[in-house]
Amino acid sequence: MRIGQYQLENCLIAAPMAGITDRPFRSLCYSMGAGMTVSEMLSSNPQVWKTDKSRLRMVHSDEPGIRSVQIAGNDPDDMAAAARINVESGAQVIDINMGCPAKKVNRKLAGSALLRYPDLVKSILSAVVKAVDVPVTLKIRTGWSPEERNCIEIAKLAEDCGIQALTIHGRTRTCLFNGEAEYDSIRTVKQTVAIPIIANGDITDPLKARAVLDYTGADALMIGRAAQGRPWIFREIQHYLDTGELLPPMPIAEVQRIMLSHVQELHDFYGQGKGARIARKHVSWYLREHAPDDQFRRTFNAIEEASVQLEALEAFFENFCVNKR
Numbered sequence: 001m002r003i004g005q006y007q008l009e010n011c012l013i014a015a016p017m018a019g020i021t022d023r024p025f026r027s028l029c030y031s032m033g034a035g036m037t038v039s040e041m042l043s044s045n046p047q048v049w050k051t052d053k054s055r056l057r058m059v060h061s062d063e064p065g066i067r068s069v070q071i072a073g074n075d076p077d078d079m080a081a082a083a084r085i086n087v088e089s090g091a092q093v094i095d096i097n098m099g100c101p102a103k104k105v106n107r108k109l110a111g112s113a114l115l116r117y118p119d120l121v122k123s124i125l126s127a128v129v130k131a132v133d134v135p136v137t138l139k140i141r142t143g144w145s146p147e148e149r150n151c152i153e154i155a156k157l158a159e160d161c162g163i164q165a166l167t168i169h170g171r172t173r174t175c176l177f178n179g180e181a182e183y184d185s186i187r188t189v190k191q192t193v194a195i196p197i198i199a200n201g202d203i204t205d206p207l208k209a210r211a212v213l214d215y216t217g218a219d220a221l222m223i224g225r226a227a228q229g230r231p232w233i234f235r236e237i238q239h240y241l242d243t244g245e246l247l248p249p250m251p252i253a254e255v256q257r258i259m260l261s262h263v264q265e266l267h268d269f270y271g272q273g274k275g276a277r278i279a280r281k282h283v284s285w286y287l288r289e290h291a292p293d294d295q296f297r298r299t300f301n302a303i304e305e306a307s308v309q310l311e312a313l314e315a316f317f318e319n320f321c322v323n324k325r
């Protein structure tokens, strides 16, 4: 899989997820076998670039892997400026968000709301492609609603504007995250345009990954929620794609090592207080399988101090191993 001049290590991409795919998570996904990761979306509104939130979301040139940064907005000039700023700060690929279903974003006619306005889509894509000399990619849903499914029109337009890869989440905006993602639209788009197509939505395990690749003919897969608390899913899928065999479940000692180092990274990246708060959701995802009752999570979520969080996790695993003996 190639995006412009960049050759990906494999065809598995970690999805942009606001509040989740921060720098520590992206680094972890790379180390667990992702071929590329995409940053959380950054608003194109220049007034928010200087906020702490946006500053932390920007990528920097010392990050591992291919640095793809996602931008969202509705003004072609602002989007072009945001793309330029991010390239200056180290982005190697610019991804444009036209998939976000959030009301807060859609109200400003950004994210998936743009799919209803192909002329505006064209102006934004052309402006961004012209503004930077790195590859520009686009992420969409299949349309605004099942009655307005226009991903084929948008894909052709994207190709004409010089977009170098297109990710399609197999749901419309009005579907939100309900029901199941469908792959027929992705398959039709793949048969219609020549640019690389990345299939997204509900890819939860190696067998599903194989099936979606085969059915859609997509060049790559993007994985979001299934990587939460399971970043090793990339390694599991890649192994299955390479050998047709499933890896054994991740040993608990490895889960402990990965999770503790992730939590430590969050503390270091965000600072102790904010880092501890952000770590809570990740820990609850990691422990979904191992602490099915809520007792530990409730106690853990009440902890404010970073060092106490790490001690609590060490103690959890010690108890877990004693109980398993």
Ligand SMILES: Cc1cc2nc3c(=O)[nH]c(=O)nc-3n(C[C@H](O)[C@H](O)[C@H](O)COP(=O)(O)O)c2cc1C
Pocket (backbone or CB within 6 Å): 015, 016, 017, 018, 019, 020, 040, 041, 070, 097, 098, 099, 100, 139, 169, 200, 201, 202, 203, 222, 223, 224, 225, 226
């Ligand atoms: C918490 C959360 C945050 C997300 N944030 C973004 C985002 O910033 N930009 C974007 O394009 N998609 C975003 N998405 C959508 C995902 O990238 C992906 O398209 C969607 O989750 C479907 O893939 P999955 O079934 O593998 O999770 C987000 C999804 C979730 C669950």
